């Protein structure tokens with residue numbers, strides 16, 4: 085087990101990941117396969133650990149954004165099917181083939197630039213752009229052309245076809261329905277359908293049970309986070325958040341009225357005040373915009389005061405606390421909770437972004453059955 089020597093860490097509850105996956109599978113028709121989306125180091129949670137837990141909970145495969153992410157999973161011994169959702173370079177296709185990694189074909193010319201040694205097989209999912217406007221084939225003609233190229237080659241295996249919704253997390257469903265109709269029209273134009281047909285992210289998986297496709301791609305809600313606050317009331321079960329962010333007071337002092345805190349000396353004690361220091365700062369992803377945000381200590385909310393530094397920030401305490409006292413920046417203490425959504429709102433962004441931007445300097449501690457089972461520290 086790896087170690088770490090600082091008093092800030094993220095705890096990843098792997099039982100929560102498994103619960104979210106299992107509950108989602110229960111909601112789906114038994115014939116529907118769930119692919120766990122573990123791109124971006126599993127949304128900051130840790131790709132290998134989350135992938136293993138999701139597979140144990142019944143996921144049939146994994147999806148990532150880039151080939152590098154897939155190669156890392158293979159190098160760590162994960163044998164399950166892996167799909168690269170984003171654009172890969174045609175000149176790297178041999179690497180995907182050698183490691184049995186499925187790639188996405190997103191434009192008409194891509195396959196004509198792929199050269200593979202005889203005997204290598206490349207598994208292909210065709211991406212259709214039905215309204216996301218990002219990557220993908222748009223017309224039946226383009227699709228027929230690519231399907232023909234796959235059919236005529238001994239190196240290519242037509243494994244899947246998919247699209248991605250732009251608004252599945254919004255209450256209004258017109259645009260999703262239009263995209264789905266376009267996708268069905270494209271899929272129905274194929275003379276031979278591939279084994280995996282998929283369109284649903286978390287929002288569409290939970291709201292529309294995979295929208296009639298035989299595979300879903302579950303990202304954000306596997307981590308126990310709602311795809312949007314708008315649709316939180318529509319979710320079929322209570323998600324369990326897996327990520328919490330913790331630290332400890334490393335210094336506690338009493339300020340006299342008029343004494344200042346942090347860069348710019350912008351915070352001034354108005355009376356005798358207890359100030360604690362936490363060893364987390366903007367280089368950990370706890371950015372300066374979070375000045376004023378509460379943290380939980382002793383089950384109570386206490387504000388960050390003064391500017392957040394690169395490696396530290398200060399908290400106003402209602403009384404003296406010992407150094408070593410636990411502080412929860414995201415997560416629960418007693419009856420109080422600071423949710424990912426609270427931090428997202430403060431940062432004027434979405435919950436997805438928050439764990440992704442807690443940097444690799446923060447060790448990830450993996451919890452199963454309330455025990456630490458491993459630690460990932462990118463520094464040691």
Ligand SMILES: *Cc1c(COP(=O)(O)O)cnc(C)c1O
Pocket residue numbers: 121123169248284285286287301302303304305311
């Ligand atoms: C990231 C991503 C997903 C997962 O979306 P969530 O909203 O996190 O469930 C699914 N499909 C594609 C193509 C993606 O890029």
